[in-house]
Each structure stands twice: as C-alpha cells, then as structure tokens.
Amino acid sequence: MHRRRVIAMPKLSSHLKILATAVLGGLALAGCGNSDSADGETTGEPQSGGTLTYASGDAEPDCLDPHYGGNYPQGLIATQYLETLFTKDEDGQTIPWLAETSEVSDDGLTHTISVTDGITFHDDTPLTSEAIKANIEHLQDPETASSTGFLAVEKVEEVEIVDELTADLHLSAPDNALEESLSMHWTAIQSPEALARDVQENCADPVGTGPFMFDSWEREQQVNLVRNDDYVLPVESDRETDQAYLDGITWRMIPEAATRYAALQSGEVDVIDNAQPDTIQSAEDANIGHLDSPRPGAANRLELNSSQAPFDDVLVREAFMRSVDVDGGIEALYFDTAPRSHSLLSSVEPLGYSDESLFTQDVEQANELLDDAGWTERDDDDVRMKDGERLEIVMPVSTNQSVPAEQSLFEQFQSQSAEVGFDMQINLLDLSSWYAALGEHNYDLVSAPYTKVGPSVLRILYHSDSIEPAPSGYFANNAQVNIPELDETLVQAEETTDDDERAELYEQAQRTVLEDHYVLPLYDQQNHFLYSADVQNMGDTSAIAAPEYYNVWLDQ
Template identity: 25%
Template structure:
C-alpha cells in the first residue's frame, strides 16, 4: 500500500526532469487545486496567491499585529501635510533574472495592481501622481490626505501588490504573465512547471532577507530548503496518506471527516488554522439569467440553509465552524446582524413565491461542481436538492477548482463559457475591512466576479475611506451590509476554521491567515 501511495502522490513530481539527491532538501506542498498560473494580479485565486508568495516580494508587508512594515522598502518619508510619500527601496534587491529591482519596476507593478484591486483602485483614486525619481526612489503624491496608503501597499491577501519587472507589469491585468519573474526567496523553475501536475521553485541565492525576525508577512524571509514543489494531488485521502508516509510535507486543508487519519500518527498532525478562517460564500452572477433578476437572487437566499452546508462539510466538529451572516466577518470590528433574516432562515415556500413573482421561466442554474476540494464537493452536493426543492431548475457540470477559477472571469452567457454561481471562501483579513471586502464595492463592470452594481455602495465605500470616527465607520458598515444583502452579490454560508496537515519534523511554520513557507525547516 505504501508503494502505491508513493506512486500516486509523487507521479506529478516525477514528471520533472530531475530530483535533488537529498529528499530532506526539498519541501513538498499540496495546495487546494492546481497552480495553473503564478500571476497573483490576474486572479484572486488563493492557490495562486499562496504559491506566488514563494517567489514575489512587496514594498510593505503586514506583521502579526496587522500593521504595515517596510519589506522591499527601506522606509518612507511622509510630508507634514500628509500628501507626499517618498519611498526608498532597500539595497540588494534583485530579480530572479539577475536584473536589479528599480523604482520604475515598483511604479509599473503598483499601477497594474491598482487597475484591478479594490483597495488599489481606491488608493489610485486618491493620487495625483506616482513616479520614480531615481532608481531607488518612488514618490506618491496624493490629492488629499489618506491614512491607508501603507496599509494598501502591504495588503496581505488577494490581490497582493507584488513587484515584478516593468516589462512584465506592462501586461494588462486581465492577462496572466506566462513566466513571471519575482525577487523573493525562491525562484520559479519554468522548465519544470507542468500545469495539472507540479510547479517547482528553487532557493534564490541572491535574495537578501531583512534583518528583523519573521512576523507574519513581514520581517526576514529565510529560505532553508533548496527546492519547493507544489504537487497537484486531486484526491485528498491520497494526499493525507502521502503526508503521513513522509512523501509530502504539508496539506492546505484537511476535511473534518478525515481528521481521524492522524489518530496515533507521529509523522504528521492536523492543526486548526484559526487565523486562516474563511467566510464561505455562494457567489452570484448578476449578468446571466436567472440571477440578473433581483427577486430571483433573493429567492436564492431563501432557498439555502447554512446549517446544511456546515454539517455536510464539518459534521459534528462545531469548533471548526460558525453560523454567520455578517458581511464583515463575525467577531470582527464591523460585525452586525442587520438585514440577515433571508440569509439565516431557510424558507423554500417563500423562495418559490419570489420565483413566481419574478416570472421565473425555468432557466437552468448551472452548477460547476468542484470535486478536487472536499469542502466544495460537499457544498455542491447539498446545494442541488435545496435549489430544486425551492423551484429552481438545476444543471450540473463536474469540474475542478482551477477550471472554475478561470471560468469565473467570463462575462459570457453560460452556453458560451459563462456561469451562474460558484462557491469560494475569503478570510478575515479580506472581509473584515470594507476597503478590502470585494462584495461591497458595487463597482458594476469593474467589480469582482458576479459584477454586482450599486452606486449607493460605491458612495458608502468612498465615505468609509475618509470617515474620521469609529462611530461613522460602524454606521457606514451597517448600511453597506443592508444594501449588500438586498443586492445579493453573494450568499454567506457561515465561517469555517479548517485544519492544515503538516509533517511533525518541520519547525518555523508562521501563524498567519496566509500560508508562508520561508523560515520553515526540517529538524531531526
């Protein structure tokens, strides 16, 4: 059996031209889904974000207290009037192709990021200009004071404002850079990258880490492994067996019903990742029938039950999930129960009445049933009968997460490669702040997938960005939640606190809502 597991779990890695002689010099990871791109600006896919952090760096980074700290930046001078930010790059920054990192590269990278990211778009709306004044200096000139400039530059989650060469940053954000070049502690080995199989990184010998100790995304990033492999293993049970057998080192998510696999095991353990808790969502496409009708979207809210999804995915592991309909994360600073009745109380008859009122004609709801992430697999299995009971016609297309993560960008009709709904999860650092929560932008064609459109939400977000008191911000957040649940940019499905699986001979794993693999090393 052990040999069978080894053959299955490492089949992807064996497609690579060569393996290092010493296995202990290689860190092997199994992420949620395939790494089919390594451009974290072209997608908000967390699998891509997690892998990309190995090879990219940022000007600023969030420490464990969620404060922005200089990373590629040596520091920043802020003018007395709060309008001018002069950022100096630290010495020794080099891209993986051997070229030096310049301020012009940083400017081009930020401009690309700012064209698609919600917080980036807000930052650029406050700017009069951003320019490189010499190779190590860039200057941001604001039109009005805005206190979140460094927070934006240090954004920890999707889209992450990574720095790449200016030539690559000239690629439209809607197009993925095919062989991206970073400046982080590990470099991509493009000739060994096989989408659907394995992506390989190797230690970048010319990387100069900061002197400070690591603190979440900030501080010194020490590459202890010569090589890192992200191996695509679609079957989770196979991946867990490979972890226990010592054939891989880390699994992004261990389903609740598989935690028992670790009983009596001393080679690996499952650890509840409380900091990386996700608020699970059913995302709704406002462009395609039947959900182009707001009454049908509200019928969807009434058709589903958080309890059924949470039980299907987590069973009786109540310490691993929380029923919640707060747009800005339960237990967060802007948590509220405003306008949550339709979300928290399932009522199939009321859903059917709304469908009748809308004149629903039986247009099928197409479900892209993701099977290679266990939680998603369970959620889709529960969703179909709930929708049918409420009066929806449902069609199912089996899929994997990488395909859905690509297809969700399409604004085409379903028959031409578009979509109706899909499941995803955003974490605390993404959702708890109205400036980074993608569901409250109301930005229409420029909004996140689903393209929910609301001038009122856009104005509320602008007001939040300049609000001076916490009382003002709380009132604005409550109004944003009320409008968001009426607009139905998504249906909240509770919060989950998944477990990661990790080999017990590793130390230095960083507590963070985003998995980082620098500073991680093997011990005897």
C-alpha cells in the same frame, strides 16, 4: 493577524513582523525544534538542509507572476519568492516590510514610500524606488491582464521618483486601503529588469527578493524553488544568518484529495493543502500537524445574480435563502472545521457586520415569499411557475476550486430549495469553463472566492463599477449589485481618514447588501494545511494567509 489553529504540532504564535521576527528568530535558535505530537513538547535546534515537498490540490497556475491574473494558487507559491512593501502584524495592523517608511499627505492624495536600503533581487538588481514605479506600472498595464493587483492600485495616477529609495504615489482620490493592498502578493515587488521582459517570459521565471527563488518549472508536475543564499531579511532579527533553513521547496500538483493525503502519510510529500474536513479530523490522531489559516477579505458565500430573473426580485432572493439549512449542512459535512459565517467579511477582518436572523431557515416563510412574488402555479415536477416560466436557477461550480464537502453542501441546497418549488441546476465545470460562464453572466447564483486584505474588498465586490471587467476580463460584482447610495458609501469608506467613520460606513454598506438578500454567507474561505511530523516551525503566514517557509526546517 490571521487567526489560525495548529493541532498536534508545535507552532510559533505569530507571522514574521518587525519586532516579532527578532523574537521568532531567537526562539528558533534557542531550541524550538523536534516535536512529540502527543504532548507538543519540542527539543533540539533547527537544522539546515533538505527540500520540503508541498502538494497542492489547486489547479496549476498558468503564470507564476501573481501580477498576471491574480488567483490564490499564485499567491500561495509566490509568497516564497516574492516579498511585499507592507505586511500585517499579529494585531492585523499594516506595517512596513520591504518598505522602510510610509507617509500620507494631509489631503490623502500622496503616499510617500521609502524602501529599505541594501536589498537586492535574485538577478542582483538593487531594490530602489524605481522598483515601486515599475511594479505599479506593470500592474496597470493592460497587457499584464491583472485583476486583484490592478484594482489595488487603480487610483495611483503617477509614481514620482523622489530619490534613490523614495517615491511619491500620486492618487486620483484618497485611498485608506492602499497600504493594505500593497501587503498582498498580487502586488508583490519584482525586479524591474525582469518586468521589462515580455509577459510570458516573466510568467515562467519571476524574479523577487524572497528567501527562496525560482529554479525550474516542470509543467503539470512541479515547480522547483531553491534557497536564496544572498537573502537579506528586511527587518531586524536574532538569527545568526538571514538565509532560510531549507535547501529548497518542490511544489507539486496532486489534484485528487485522497492521493494527496496518501502521499503525506507515506512521506512522499511533507505538506498538503486543500485538506478535506474528514481528513483533518482523522489527522489529529495520526501524528500529522494541522495549520488552520482562513483567508482575509470576503467570507465564502453564495451570490445571487440580481440583474436577471428570478433573482432580480428581492422576495425570490430571500425565499431561496429561507429554504436552505446552511447550519445543518455545515455541521454534517465539515466536522467542525468551518464555523458558520453570517458576515460578508472573513472572521480575520475586524470590521465585519452580521445578522443571523436574516438567514435562518423558514420553509413556511419561503413559500409565502414566493406566493407574494407571483410564483403561485406548479408544473408536473412541482416546480413553481409564473407567466409560463419555471422557477429555474442555474449554479456553475468549479471542480478545481470546490472541495467535495462544498459540492455536497450545494447538493443539499438543491434538494431543500426544491421543497418550496425551485429547480436548482448545478453545473460542474473546469476552471476555464467556469470563468467563461461567469463572464457571460450565465448563472443565477455562484460561489466565487475573493481574497483581498482589508474591508475595502467590499468596494471590489459590490460597487457598480465592478460589474464591468478589469483588464484581465474578470469582474467581481457577481451579485450585480447596482445601488448608487451603496456606491457612495463604499467610496466614502475608502476615502475617509477617520477610523470610526470608516467602520460606520463599512457597517452601513454590509447592512445594505445583507438586508436586501444579495448574498448568503457560508463560512470563511478555507485554508487547511496538513504537515508531517518532520516539518518544524510551521505556522508563519503572509498577509494573504499563505504559509511561509523561511523559518521552517526538516527534522532529518
């Protein structure tokens, strides 16, 4: 379950799950309602009606079908109209959602999944086993250009229809992460009839089973969702009806952080994302709620490109990490909103390994490491030299993905690493140019968020296979780690059926990556949402830590 904090406003403690949903629905009807943000008291009953306005600071997705591409903004909005076969409970365990049952063969090569009867898509197509087959084939189709979704189902060789509700997924190799992967909205289940359309048509009008459904898209302005009046909750509930309380959701694009927060303060919008650290701190005293929901999968980190000089030398990689003060930068810039991480994995993942001693700042040691690596000369700018080459490192930064505090942190690293002789160049790029720079390997270090449920994200990020791009053209091994022994460990970790062995193998893999200084962990991938006092029951999140609005209502 995603660890999260809600400040100043009431929340329910868990996200919708099989048993938790029944409890949550009962509580909502019993009187969790209006909020007095001063003391957290709640009164009244849920009200139906009203449209919630959500303002996002992320770049507008090119496609509303999260199968296509697979970035986080797609997952945020798709959570409202698409549902997944599985989800996560409050203990972080994978449990069925649209799926009713799931069994795995003794050899791990066949996953038998039965879907819940009586569910229909927004186009009135019934949910059957054919939907499982159609969606996996859609994810694997090169024309879909999937990244996260493609990698999630890469081992599925064939989907065999057993009966109307049941399908056998035949795998090329065991995959103990498959159901975790099928809990993500990049693998959400869409109408087979809709998927039969061409890619662009499905991008503009995805069809799911969720409590809200797509209505219209005003490009570069907003996406309009409306309540699905025929929604059937796929689990038991004490709610009188299965339908959402809200009439709809208006999903606006407001890139500038100050403008977004001003819109929240004025009542123009109800919820904002990408809240800045100083804004979060001030919001606590302004009757504004705060949902802290860090993403699963990988921690936010700097990855050093080990395929080319100068970071092909482990001494230089460690020297850079010893030259910067990560703790001091986070403390100064993030106002206690981003606890420091020393792990490759998010804090919401139970199998993370960390070793703080690998990343403590030590300028004297950094200088000694660079001397030992042969960077002993200096030019007129005090930049270290070796064989006539300057110790220059290039870092592309996406202005669409990076918040101002993060850019300031990187600028601190730039200044601090210069003290030991690095010339760190920060290139601010729009999202498409940033992706192009990564695709051309035109970087020495990069911060590239990657969200996936479960520790199997480590195979995507650090197995040598991931040096090659997925069908979308996106590749995930930005550190360019290429260690055969590590590859073997990651494969074994994904294939074992023994939980203890899985944990041990993932620890071994993390130790290899961290101890060889391929990656500098920073903090969890940040998900901070601020919301007005009129927004009630905010707090439920999907497996990918996206807010769900099924139980949210407006105090009108």
